[in-house]
Amino acid sequence: MTIDTPPTLEDGQAPPATVSRTGSRSKMRQFRRNFGAMFGLTVIVVVCLMALFAPWVAPYDPTAQVLLNRNRPPFWMDGGTFDHVLGTDQLGRDLFSRIVYGARISLFVGIATVLIQTSIGVTVGLIAGYRRGWVDTLFMRIADVWLAIPFLVLAIAVAVILGPGVMNTVLVLGLVGWVTYARVVRAEVLTVRERDYVLAARSIGTPALRIVRQHIVPNVMASVLVVGTLQISRMIIAEASLSFLGLGVQPPNPAWGSMISEGRDRLGQQWWLATMPGLALMLTTLGINLLGDSMRDILDPKLGPKEGGA
Amino acid sequence: MASTTKRWGRAGTPRRGAVTATVIAFALALAACGGGGDEPEADPAAGDQPAGEEPEDEGADEGSGEPVIITIAQGVDTESGDAANLNATPSINIGYAIYDRLLSRDADGVLGPALATEWSQVDDSTWEFKLRDDVLFHDGTPLTADDVVFTFERLLNGEYGATNNITPINAAEKVDDYTVRLTTDGPYAPTPARTMFASIVPKHYVEEVGDEEFNLNPMGSGPFKFVEWERDSRFVVERFDDYWGGPAAADQIVYRPISETSSRIAALRTGEVDIIVNVPPDLVQSIDDDPCCVMKPVPSIRTMFVGMNTNVPPLDNVLVRQALNYAIDKDLLIETVMGGLAYKHDGQSLLFGPQVYGFGAGEPIEDYPYDPDRARELLAEAGYPDGLSVEFEAPRGRYLNDAELSEAIAGMLSEVGVQTNLTISEWGTFWPKTVEGNQQGLWFLGLGNTLNDAEYYYTLYLSSDGRGYYATDHMDERIRQQYAILDEAEREATLHDIHKTFVEEEVPWIFLWDQADLYATGANITGWEPRADERIDIMTVTRSDG
Numbered sequence: 001m002t003i004d005t006p007p008t009l010e011d012g013q014a015p016p017a018t019v020s021r022t023g024s025r026s027k028m029r030q031f032r033r034n035f036g037a038m039f040g041l042t043v044i045v046v047v048c049l050m051a052l053f054a055p056w057v058a059p060y061d062p063t064a065q066v067l068l069n070r071n072r073p074p075f076w077m078d079g080g081t082f083d084h085v086l087g088t089d090q091l092g093r094d095l096f097s098r099i100v101y102g103a104r105i106s107l108f109v110g111i112a113t114v115l116i117q118t119s120i121g122v123t124v125g126l127i128a129g130y131r132r133g134w135v136d137t138l139f140m141r142i143a144d145v146w147l148a149i150p151f152l153v154l155a156i157a158v159a160v161i162l163g164p165g166v167m168n169t170v171l172v173l174g175l176v177g178w179v180t181y182a183r184v185v186r187a188e189v190l191t192v193r194e195r196d197y198v199l200a201a202r203s204i205g206t207p208a209l210r211i212v213r214q215h216i217v218p219n220v221m222a223s224v225l226v227v228g229t230l231q232i233s234r235m236i237i238a239e240a241s242l243s244f245l246g247l248g249v250q251p252p253n254p255a256w257g258s259m260i261s262e263g264r265d266r267l268g269q270q271w272w273l274a275t276m277p278g279l280a281l282m283l284t285t286l287g288i289n290l291l292g293d294s295m296r297d298i299l300d301p302k303l304g305p306k307e308g309g310a
Numbered sequence: 311m312a313s314t315t316k317r318w319g320r321a322g323t324p325r326r327g328a329v330t331a332t333v334i335a336f337a338l339a340l341a342a343c344g345g346g347g348d349e350p351e352a353d354p355a356a357g358d359q360p361a362g363e364e365p366e367d368e369g370a371d372e373g374s375g376e377p378v379i380i381t382i383a384q385g386v387d388t389e390s391g392d393a394a395n396l397n398a399t400p401s402i403n404i405g406y407a408i409y410d411r412l413l414s415r416d417a418d419g420v421l422g423p424a425l426a427t428e429w430s431q432v433d434d435s436t437w438e439f440k441l442r443d444d445v446l447f448h449d450g451t452p453l454t455a456d457d458v459v460f461t462f463e464r465l466l467n468g469e470y471g472a473t474n475n476i477t478p479i480n481a482a483e484k485v486d487d488y489t490v491r492l493t494t495d496g497p498y499a500p501t502p503a504r505t506m507f508a509s510i511v512p513k514h515y516v517e518e519v520g521d522e523e524f525n526l527n528p529m530g531s532g533p534f535k536f537v538e539w540e541r542d543s544r545f546v547v548e549r550f551d552d553y554w555g556g557p558a559a560a561d562q563i564v565y566r567p568i569s570e571t572s573s574r575i576a577a578l579r580t581g582e583v584d585i586i587v588n589v590p591p592d593l594v595q596s597i598d599d600d601p602c603c604v605m606k607p608v609p610s611i612r613t614m615f616v617g618m619n620t621n622v623p624p625l626d627n628v629l630v631r632q633a634l635n636y637a638i639d640k641d642l643l644i645e646t647v648m649g650g651l652a653y654k655h656d657g658q659s660l661l662f663g664p665q666v667y668g669f670g671a672g673e674p675i676e677d678y679p680y681d682p683d684r685a686r687e688l689l690a691e692a693g694y695p696d697g698l699s700v701e702f703e704a705p706r707g708r709y710l711n712d713a714e715l716s717e718a719i720a721g722m723l724s725e726v727g728v729q730t731n732l733t734i735s736e737w738g739t740f741w742p743k744t745v746e747g748n749q750q751g752l753w754f755l756g757l758g759n760t761l762n763d764a765e766y767y768y769t770l771y772l773s774s775d776g777r778g779y780y781a782t783d784h785m786d787e788r789i790r791q792q793y794a795i796l797d798e799a800e801r802e803a804t805l806h807d808i809h810k811t812f813v814e815e816e817v818p819w820i821f822l823w824d825q826a827d828l829y830a831t832g833a834n835i836t837g838w839e840p841r842a843d844e845r846i847d848i849m850t851v852t853r854s855d856g
Contacts, residue, residue, distance in 0.1 A: 063721065063724075064721075065717075065718060065721040065722075067639075067642050067643070067645075067646040067647065067718065068642070068646060070646055070647075071592070090647075090714055091647075091714065091717060091718050091721065092646075163733075164733060246706065246734055246735065246736070250731075250732055250733055250734065251713075251717050251720075251732055251734060252717055252720060252721065252732065262713070262714075264570070264572055265570065265571040265572045265590065266572070266592070267572060268572070268575075268593070268596065269592060269593070269596065
């Protein structure tokens with residue numbers, strides 16, 4: 001059930017600590033034995049390969065229209081052929097090719113937004129957690145206000161202002177979603193900064209920037225990694241939602257969200273038009289979430305190996 | 311309706327996010343398949359279910375059983391409640407319920423009396439209208455010449471959506487309580503038809519409450535009175551029993567904007583709405599086969615085209631505009647995306663259909679057959695041998711298959727090297743931008759024609775009195791000159807000549823076709839037939855018991 005919960009970690013239960021070298025081998029074994037993790041990894045590898053090698057994987061140009069060949073069903077249905085494995089859409093474009101290319105957009109948006117969010121969020125979290133005082137209060141109150149507005153509503157508002165398009169979508173989601181990181185990182189920093197080695201470093205006059213870089217950042221990266229992974233799937237869905245609403249990626253670019261949107265008028269007849277990209281979206285995000293969950297379980301010593309798993 | 315909602319809710323609640331899209335997909339499929347079977351005959355109460363409240367006092371008093379509430383689903387909401395701002399056909403349709411005009415047009419397009427019983431030309435540029443003396447506004451105040459004069463002056467002196475539509479009428483004058491004179495800038499033959507754009511508003515009420523309040527609480531003298539308007543949700547009117555033309559058949563009409571085709575059809579199948587517009591050609595057969603509903607197709611007066619902003623490069627170059635026309639395979643689009651339900655008039659007209667005055671009255675007009683090579687040549691000649699890129703905006707849900715067509719057109723343009731930056735917007739975003747002349751490249755539009763006269767297109771979209779995408783002095787002059795021609799045959803020939811010049815030399819649009827309007831109604835709806843001019847006439851519509 002952790003699949004869809006937004007990955008906000010409470011201040012108290014943040015997964016602490018660096019991964020110790022001695023434990024890494026057993027962690028790997030644990031990882032390999034975890035079905036969810038392996039399944040997630042497989043799905044992600046497949047989707048990534050699909051996206052990377054889209055021009056070779058996809059049999060057709062995803063935007064090439066053949067109007068005389070519209071609305072063909074998938075190969076296993078009457079009238080379907082292996083020429084178009086998943087059939088064709090309302091303009092005669094090959095659905096499989098569009099889904100393959102759609103993976104590019106989804107992954108690109110997912111990863112790029114998370115990078116933007118991480119850079120903003122981690123910076124804010126580090127400053128707030130390390131400096132404390134009014135800086136902390138200021139940033140965290142901003143974060144509270146930010147969190148009070150539903151994510152998608154905020155994203156829609158910004159998308160309306162910036163206008164549609166792939167780059168704008170990345171920008172919108174990147175700007176809107178930094179709060180989660182800021183809070184997680186701040187919570188981590190608060191505990192780490194009181195550790196003896198940090199206190200020791202400070203007492204011998206090490207500059208703040210260096211303390212943060214050498215002693216604090218390595219300690220918070222584990223949680224950032226977990227949150228980031230889970231956040232990728234959330235961002236992929238957010239992009240699909242925006243595209244579904246016509247505010248994200250614009251046609252003829254084959255984004256999964258806009259494909260679902262275009263197919264929804266025809267669910268009674270050509271159900272595959274919306275269902276196939278929907279399945280692709282579901283599998284991808286499921287894979288990422290399973291992987292992220294198992295990573296959290298494995299990286300978090302508080303959870304025993306048996307308790308974890310999806 | 312209720313069952314559909316529940317099904318959605320149940321399926322949608324447990325897992326948000328990842329699966330939502332797919333779940334919605336399946337839920338919709340379920341709704342679409344299950345709905346019709348569940349409840350083929352709409353329950354009379356179903357119509358007011360979404361309303362929740364709204365007791366209809368008068369209807370209930372008469373005590374003749376359930377009030378008849380007819381729900382009409384158009385693709386988009388009205389832009390305003392104020393008669394002076396009704397511009398798009400779905401809005402004008404709502405206007406027909408609340409307001410009257412001096413004249414009216416029957417289903418065959420013939421002008422006849424309405425508020426005015428007689429009209430005649432006094433001199434070259436003056437027309438006189440005799441009014442009925444038994445017309446009441448919804449608050450019981452009689453309608454007189456003062457209200458008519460007020461309506462025209464308000465339009466002429468203000469900046470309203472319909473202001474452009476009544477040019478070149480320039481003044482209204484009261485002769486006596488029931489006689490009005492309209493004057494025009496010089497002789498203007500289609501003056502009576504132009505008055506169709508002026509819905510008569512009550513002077514005393516508008517002056518008392520002001521424009522803003524009038525927009526939200528409109529009042530007129532039409533067959534139905536305003537009840538409530540929830541923006542983007544529903545616009546409710548109820549029967550006005552003292553209507554001069556006799557009371558309408560239904561007690562209440564609810565207009566609902568439903569831009570999703572699938573939702574509109576599902577709503578019809580479940581009996582939630584009674585009349586829907588724009589059934590996609592691909593679904594006509596399945597609705598015909600379903601006992602819940604009846605298809606009501608009709609050839610439309612609406613002409614579809616892709617407008618171009620000819621003020622800015624690259625569309626200021628006529629060679630480019632011609633190239634774009636050669637790049638579109640209209641026959642293929644009609645055969646496939648439109649399912650054969652669109653009409654071209656090669657050789658006779660590229661701008662409008664035979665219902666419009668000025669159609670085919672002269673030498674054949676050269677059309678633009680599909681010829682991608684010619685398109686590439688013209689682009690090269692125009693200085694774009696490597697193609698070009700241009701903005702393209704289109705609405706979703708307003709016209710038959712609008713988004714799909716725009717994508718297909720964008721695809722055909724890219725074949726000849728014209729890359730479009732396609733944006734598909736909601737009507738509420740698209741339309742104001744288009745009306746205000748802010749489209750920078752291509753824009754997809756369908757134009758109805760309340761005037762039934764070719765002059766309407768020329769003035770509103772192809773002259774400096776219009777939206778501003780195309781305007782040249784030489785064409786302006788010719789358009790203005792034909793106003794003055796009072797001889798019908800001569801004027802018709804002139805309209806055709808202008809048409810020919812526009813198509814062959816000026817090329818302000820990518821010319822497409824006239825569409826068919828595909829309405830569907832519930833099986834128990836009687837007294838309603840679709841019209842070519844897209845007016846949804848609600849005087850006689852009702853529900854048969856069964």
